[in-house]
Amino acid sequence: MSAATRAEAAALDAADPLAHHRAAFDLPDVIYLDGNSLGPLTRAARERVATVVGEEWGEGLIRSWNTAGWVDLPTRVAAKIAPLIGAAPRDVIVTDSTSVNLFKVLSAALSEALPGRRTILSEPGNFPTDLYIAEGVAAGEGAALALSDDPLAALDESVAVLMLTEVDYRTGRRHDMARVTAAAHRVGALTVWDLAHSAGALPVDLAGAGADFAVGCGYKYLNGGPGAPAFLYVAPQHQDATQPLSGWFGHAAPFAFEPAYQPAAGIERFLTGTPSVIAMSALDAALDVFADVDLTAVAAKSAALADLMIARVDALCGDHLTLASPRSAATRGSQVSFRHPSGYPVMQALIAAGVIGDFRAPDILRFGFTPLYTRFVDVFDAVDILADILAARRWDAPQFHRRAAVT
Template sequence: MSGERHWPTLDDVRALDAADTLGTCRDRFALPDGVIYLDGNSLGALPRASAARIAQTVTREWGGDLIASWNKHGWIDAPARLGARIAPLIGAAADEVIVADSTSANLFKLIVAACQARPGRSMILTEPGNFPTDLYIAQGVATTLPGRQVSAAADIVAAIDGDTAVVVLTHVHYKTGAMRDMHAITAAAHAAGALMLWDLSHSVGAVEVDLEGCGADLAVGCGYKYLNGGPGAPAFLYVARALHGTLASPMTGWMGHAAPFDFGDDYAPADGMKRFLCGTPPIIGMAALDAGLDTFDSVAMADVVAKSRALSELLIAGIDARCPGLTMASPRDAAMRGSHVSVAHPNAWEICQALIARGVIGDFRAPDVLRLGLTPLYTRFEDVWQAVEIIADVLARETWRDPAYAVRAAVT
């Protein structure tokens, strides 16, 4: 579909689905009937195996084997084991990734560690409009560490200088879907002696990520979007192996200790990634994430990336051809776009609610953006085609003007 802007027939898109090498992956998910789910960039769909995996963890392991499960069922090794499963999806080695805590907590750990590794530099550099938790955590670090400050610059490369300790950026922008050039920005950070930290929350599992190839130092990401780990799933963090011996986690919890079950009074950091653990691993959440990662079994990321681009090209073609009044908020160049397409409209909230009422689930981001996520493992070309037709109808008939759709909910 690359480069095309005509609108195909339903038979055309059904032929694309029939030829899709990832088509059978949809069967790995328990998607509800009558719903076109275009919000996997916010919360991944439920894998069919998740409920049974969680039930096994709760009833057989916790219920039957109780505390013996830490050894018998490998609970204690879950953070490293799941990190090793995520590593191939982000271009990392198995011993460079660990699952722990939330994205926000992991950002705090790594920003503080990066600042402490660059003691003569004061600047934490990011961009305006970055995902709020990235900005808030950076601001919190700056108020915690004496002499540190946050700078937000639209031209990141131009803003990197000898006072920059760490550059903190999201690879795929949460609102627009714009994708940053990891190689170029990482190289610019290194040329100035700064460390580079990437937030992969809107990338991992949907677009190509090559942390080792671009020489990235640090990264974080969540487990509940394209990794399908469920709401509030544990997050992950990456530290390049070359930094394992030099970076220190500021959250010196007992699970990050070199010998946690010696129960010594003084902290001694574990080797490698385990030093970035803090509290007791959330085993039930990790079981759900493990099932989510199963959905990538025997899947080539090259196929995922190719389908993501084809789906988004089809969606953009449909918006251009069938949906006047919507303004494209995402880059049109597929190489500069992640796996969601965003459009702007003054009444994007109301349109989003009208679509949900018709079974098309996307989401809204203030002040005027409708986001439509494309998850290659379960989104079909027919889903995109049908969604466009429903969007066109909602716009043409202005059903979004129903006063019921103007009521704002707590979660958008």
């Protein structure tokens, strides 16, 4: 699908089977193309948080751990995420942050690795926190972190764990999870996948791919709110592994208050401390929007939105921008990125004009597509505005060059 005119883009929106989901979101009057960084507020999450604060906490107080089911939130929310990532509910838990969960599953993976293997393999373009956590795990476990621009070529019998992000955060390039996992397994290595830029935006099949471990966040395409709780996946054959953060919620009987740690059976041993009830309740409510969503349709619309942006940027901005993302939807996540030597002020000028994307160093303009609320006319109009900013050099003003703390 493509559109040469705005009327054609509007016609695509009118025929869109996902269009009615837009009403579930409480969207301000902007073109929002940054759901791959922070998903917008859903109306259901707004209402749930008000109920949790005003009624469950305000009136129920401590009783709400039982009467409102707070204690069951980690597994209840996991059951909603599981079908989005191709997993059984018993293999997913919602807890902590992505970084903390990565620490847990990397440590567990090393404990499950074949004897003598102490290398974690990744790529230098992986998301920095993943590399930082891997450095820390390697240092504490007497292991080593190795980086390769071609991790498949670097796989050998010294590798314990291959750690990759399915969709690259800068360019949107997508790994073939099944093919990469099979390659790792052929040399006896385990896999850890980061799903931060794929869960909720694309069909993911962890079980079908044979993945060993995975982590992901709740605040991007899952729309759980800033700093929303994260999730982790552990394949059934690894659920007896030792994870190093032996907190009381991961205990077999947390309210027995025993002095020694006894891990829970199954995925619940990957819990740590007391869950953040308000944040987890917001994520719980936000996930209801996926109840009747076909992720194949989501992926198809995502590809069409991205193709439209690429075609219009080629036509209107080709002298200014270089495509950083794959052109083929088969190897691309739900985002499109372009390079510009003054990417930061260009993005700031675009945001000031009412089109919100984001910038990633050193020169990336990044645009995320969330098909449940992103429209074809949004993409059409966004490129028109971007083209005007570039042609008139509206970005080259002092206020757009000043760096904020968050880019």
